[in-house]
Amino acid sequence: xxxxxxxxxxxxxxxxxxxxxxxxxxxxxxxxxxxxxxxxxxxxxxxxxxxxxxxxxxxxxxxxxxxxxxxxxxxxxxxxxxxxxxxxxxxxxxxxxxxxxxxxxxxxxxxxxxxxxxxxxxxxxxxxxxxxxxxxxxxxxxxxxxxxxxxxxxxxxxxxxxxxxxxxxxxxxxxxxxxxxxxxxxxxxxxxxxxxxxxxxxxxxxxxxxxxxxxxxxxxxxxxxxxxxxxxxxxxxxxxxxxxxxxxxxxxxxxxxxxxxxxxxxxxxxxxxxxx
Ligand SMILES: [Zn+2]
Numbered sequence: 001x002x003x004x005x006x007x008x009x010x011x012x013x014x015x016x017x018x019x020x021x022x023x024x025x026x027x028x029x030x031x032x033x034x035x036x037x038x039x040x041x042x043x044x045x046x047x048x049x050x051x052x053x054x055x056x057x058x059x060x061x062x063x064x065x066x067x068x069x070x071x072x073x074x075x076x077x078x079x080x081x082x083x084x085x086x087x088x089x090x091x092x093x094x095x096x097x098x099x100x101x102x103x104x105x106x107x108x109x110x111x112x113x114x115x116x117x118x119x120x121x122x123x124x125x126x127x128x129x130x131x132x133x134x135x136x137x138x139x140x141x142x143x144x145x146x147x148x149x150x151x152x153x154x155x156x157x158x159x160x161x162x163x164x165x166x167x168x169x170x171x172x173x174x175x176x177x178x179x180x181x182x183x184x185x186x187x188x189x190x191x192x193x194x195x196x197x198x199x200x201x202x203x204x205x206x207x208x209x210x211x212x213x214x215x216x217x218x219x220x221x222x223x224x225x226x227x228x229x230x231x232x233x234x235x236x237x238x239x240x241x242x243x244x245x246x247x248x249x250x251x252x253x254x255x256x257x258x259x260x261x262x263x264x265x266x267x268x269x270x271x272x273x274x275x276x
Pocket of ligand 1: 055058137138156
């Protein structure tokens with residue numbers, strides 16, 4: 001049985017969801033939420049973490065958890081692994097986005113001992129999960145298909161959708177958004193024909209094909225808007241759409257999980273890179 005664990009980021013529900021099944025934790029969340037995670041794991045002692053990628057909202061707690069559980073193993077894409085072992089570059093990049101809020105948002109980002117890290121390439125099967133390399137949101141993103149149930153754990157690749165609504169936003173923060181790669185990765189996920197998607201932001205999605213279509217549209221619309229509209233108009237469009245489709249409490253969840261100004265920055269950087 002899979003458990004969806006709301007780690008209550010900054011005390012807010014429906015922002016960051018970790019998953020536990022059979023002692024495996026997919027994306028434990030940030031260190032600032034680690035006590036909530038551990039409390040909600042109850043008597044379960046995690047034996048391994050399956051990381052979709054190393055962004056702090058997904059994997060920031062990894063080092064702290066390794067200290068707490070001396071046998072804990074960590075699966076992560078090989079391109080992300082060095083930045084878990086030495087998080088200095090990751091922290092520098094995150095500090096550019098979050099500045100003085102780093103500590104409050106993410107807590108302690110402890111280094112992960114190298115001997116705990118199990119690097120992935122994509123294409124292998126580990127712990128009953130098929131692994132696919134799925135760049136686009138991050139160049140080191142992987143997704144996991146649980147073979148026994150057909151549930152796909154997709155990190156940020158299938159967007160941000162806050163229940164009970166189906167409005168979907170593509171999380172496109174800097175530094176390595178790649179729209180074409182992302183669209184290809186969505187095909188990779190669709191080709192699994194998963195019976196459900198498990199999003200970090202937030203929870204379970206059962207209308208898989210419709211949802212993946214929404215992600216594609218959200219991503220390409222946002223990419224066009226970033227190219228054509230400029231930041232102010234881009235942010236206003238994103239906020240307007242969320243406001244129309246959801247309610248004020250849910251708007252806050254979206255803003256926290258995917259700050260609109262960062263969505264613009266990531267896409268703007270993508271277009272500038274493309275233009276050379
Ligand atoms: Zn991310």
